[in-house]
Amino acid sequence: MPTSASAGRRSVLGSKDRVKTAVAAALGTSVENYDFIAYGTASALYFGAVFFPASDRFVGTLLSFATLAVGFVMRPLGGAVGGYFADKLGRKPVLVTAMIVMGAATFLIGLLPTYEQAGVLAPILLVTIRMIQGLAFGAEWGGAITMAYEHAPWHRRGMFAAIPQSGNPLGIALASGVFAWSDTLDGSWQWRTPFLLSAVLVIVALVVRSRLSESPEFQEAQAGGRTEKNPLRATLTGDWRGILRVIALRVVESFAYYSTATYLLNYITERHPDLRPVALSAITAASVLAIAVTFLAGALTDRIGRRPIYITACTAAILFAFPMYLLTNSAQPALVVAVFIIGIGIIHASLTGTQGSLLTEQFRTATRTSGASLGYQVAAAIGGFAPLLAAALVGAFGWPGAALLYLGAALVGLVGILATKETWGRQERERVLRLVAEEGRARTASNRPTDAVLPSSSQSR
Template sequence: MSAPDSPSAPPAPSAPGGRLKTALASAAGTCVENYDFVAYGTASALYFGDAFFPESDPLVGTLLAFATLGVGFLMRPVGGALGGYLGDRHGRKPVLVGALLVMGVATVLIGLLPTYAQIGAAAPVLLVIIRCVQGLAFGAEWGGAVMMTFEHAPRRRRGLYAAIPQAGNPLGIALANIAFLLSASIDGDLAWRLPFLASSLLIVVGLVVRMKLSESPEFEAAKAEGDTVHNPLLTVLRDDWRNILRIIALRVVESCAYYLTATYLLSYITDRNEDDRGVALAGVVIASLLAVGTTVLSGALTDRVGRRTVYLAGCLLAVAFGIPMYVMANTGAAIPIVLTFLIAIGVIHAALTGTQAAWFAELFRTGTRTSGASLGYQTAASVAGFAPFVAVLLADSFDWWGPAGLYVAVSAVGLVGVLTTRETWGPAERAATPAEPATPGAAASPQRGEAVPSSSGDRR
């Protein structure tokens, strides 16, 4: 078993400018990763059924398109395990750079991929292979980005700082959908190819910014003291598997609810009326831009009222909104459709994502933090990737009540996660954590609420 974090030699805090720089750089890369990954979901909902499965009937074509979407999600736990292992063993920064590079290459290749009409059955096969590579890269990226920011942040404001990379998620989503909105009027395959090819510009920016980051001070301190874990993946599975299961439950509501909205509901609205495609896409874009601010505000709020309180409010709102969202979407009117996305993505999803980073990180010690949080986070994502597929099947049998019920069900799973996961940041932790030193570089006192005690002997 690994040695616990040493309380006698805490890492020196980053300078204030360095903290913000790290948070923004992590957010920039997360934005690019989400642009690339979500662009596939949007293309699956709007184009891939015809481009890669043209001989199928419309229902089967949509199912196959969403199935290839889900394949990428299946690879995310593998990427999370690999990225977590490398991040806990060799540092957060190399994982950040490598994951972004791999994701960028895969996304550009999708933009260049021949269709079924050009090369036949080889087209969907190649699509699935590239999608798997995307899943690996995306799974590896999140843990490094969030833990790098969390470990650079001032201890009293880790909720706020850790939420900044999470805000890159909706920003990337917004940019991806803006790209599809701009290309919607283009005839032929360029309508979906251009958004993938355009990501190459974002990738260059993200790589340049991330290459300039310094390594996590907590990881460097653990490495210097010999407190890194030889096999962090096996260690966290053995000692902290309960926290991994809790993260899966907490993450399922956020991830499934998002894809049931931004991917399935987008397809549902478009199928009902092709003319509503632009309105629905605009709704996703506006909601995603709203979510950037809501995510950061939610993270800041957790530093005041606790992580659990904010997450509980988000889950309760999700349970309550499952049926009304379809009632609003079924009106076919622009304002209710846009409002549906604003509530589901701009409020509910953002409140959950803004809380996750700090809460999940505080459930694990430094030596296994990236592995534990990444494995739980990405395992839940692998389930969420098939949510649109299941929603199509349910809608075929139960009309819109089926996907609405699925949305409520995954929200209920999130409630179970909240009720079974302890608070990691509240009045006791704030009172026990001294203020940040006035002089940059002065030693910081250890945070009593940073990690979780467990049967393995890990300390708080």
């Protein structure tokens, strides 16, 4: 077994920066999600009246959700561009650039004139900035996840990849909490303040991310000449099946969140305005719970595999589709809180906690960020239309239309995971644990770090 770091082989125990990288990735992901979710919340509560003519409130709501969807349409392009450069030049530069662009776009939203002030120019500017947001957000996720995954110990990659995913509900909790507070302010400050405050979070995340080291797995592939000249083309021609699997697996998670936190929030506040503070607080509480559930779901996948958690979560989503509206229609505050806790804090969090490792493991190192990002963001683009589709279906069929939309997405996810092979099965877990034990004994014997040989059959690990 080689003992020299110069041998160019990675340790099965992960890099020395594994914890710092995962936490930094989570911090950046939380800021990105704060920025993106702030827009979704504002779309549900304010933008229909602020940026569109007030002659028809229902049309204003549809147009508001349409601008929300525009950002999702741009995310596959952002994922393709970000994945290409992350697989070709490295993961770190993409993370830093995406953060700068996203932060600037979000801050500018807080400065926009309203329809009353600027007429049609206001929604045009809003849509333009929303498109920039979508590009930046699309580029960010793949780099963050692969950095955490590739720095992690091999036997704990599910847990480490779930740490950046925990940044998703953290950002959601921050955004929801700020909106719950800003709802007490006067006039346009209710919606402007959350966007302007994002500048502070962006600066902190940029400082932390700029100090990260590059992925050791990418550096190894680069040094060994195993990177692709055109990662995006190689992904589309050689890994397209993996992209389709990721899309199916991601659709259920995307719909589960935006059907709940964005559309259901609007559904409740339109019918029961007095419940808006309750709903906002419930989303915040559910997001806090989701931080822990996301992490625990990722850690559990290291013990029992990725598929069991995902199958369970998809099944729960199927069973929850109609009860979530039946409970909401009761207008009972406690039941409204329970809906958000179950939908966001448990079901959605279980899906996101598993995705970090499950989606990443569908691809080899040379195309990992491109493949995972592209599939993830294409599904996000589809899921971004969930609030718009739900609003349209409710307008035509009542609340069962929205419930059926949620149910359909859950069925797609279940079919997707049943058609996906386990990437962390029992034999693989036992093999890696043996390598971990061997390296641990070698380190103890030599009293210094010792790198284990990377098996050729585990290039994608």
